[in-house]
Amino acid sequence: MAEETIFSKIIRQEIPTPLLYQDDLVTAFRDIAPQAESHILIVPNKLIPTVNDLEQDDELTMGRMFTVAKQLAKQEGIDENGYRLIMNCNQHGGQEVYHIHMHLVGGQPLGKMLNL
Numbered sequence: 001m002a003e004e005t006i007f008s009k010i011i012r013q014e015i016p017t018p019l020l021y022q023d024d025l026v027t028a029f030r031d032i033a034p035q036a037e038s039h040i041l042i043v044p045n046k047l048i049p050t051v052n053d054l055e056q057d058d059e060l061t062m063g064r065m066f067t068v069a070k071q072l073a074k075q076e077g078i079d080e081n082g083y084r085l086i087m088n089c090n091q092h093g094g095q096e097v098y099h100i101h102m103h104l105v106g107g108q109p110l111g112k113m114l115n116l
């Protein structure tokens, strides 16, 4: 059984983080340490630790994450100029919170995709 992270507490609103979106499958809120003008996290309500743990039953949820990202990008006014969607996996991917999440970042030019 995977261990819960702070994201589960935010999803259940046990930590009063303002939510930008929530439905039966996903929740979105602003990143606490934004790395761009606009930096939002879109998180499945179900605890899935990493992309490696995804199952076929999660496909609807993963699709919802994309349509919510699109909706929030429009709401933020960054859809026309563009933005980046990122999911980090495990150590080499730079994952810090082991409850998968999609980063929606934009609001400024984002430069090269990778700085290795």
Ligand code: AMP
Binding pocket: 006, 017, 030, 031, 032, 033, 034, 041, 087, 088, 094, 095, 096, 097, 098
């Ligand atoms: P990752 O490195 O892909 O696992 O990203 C984890 C992200 O979660 C980082 O960008 C953190 O700033 C963000 N984060 C950690 N704790 C919180 C929190 N309590 N509220 C919002 N964002 C958080």
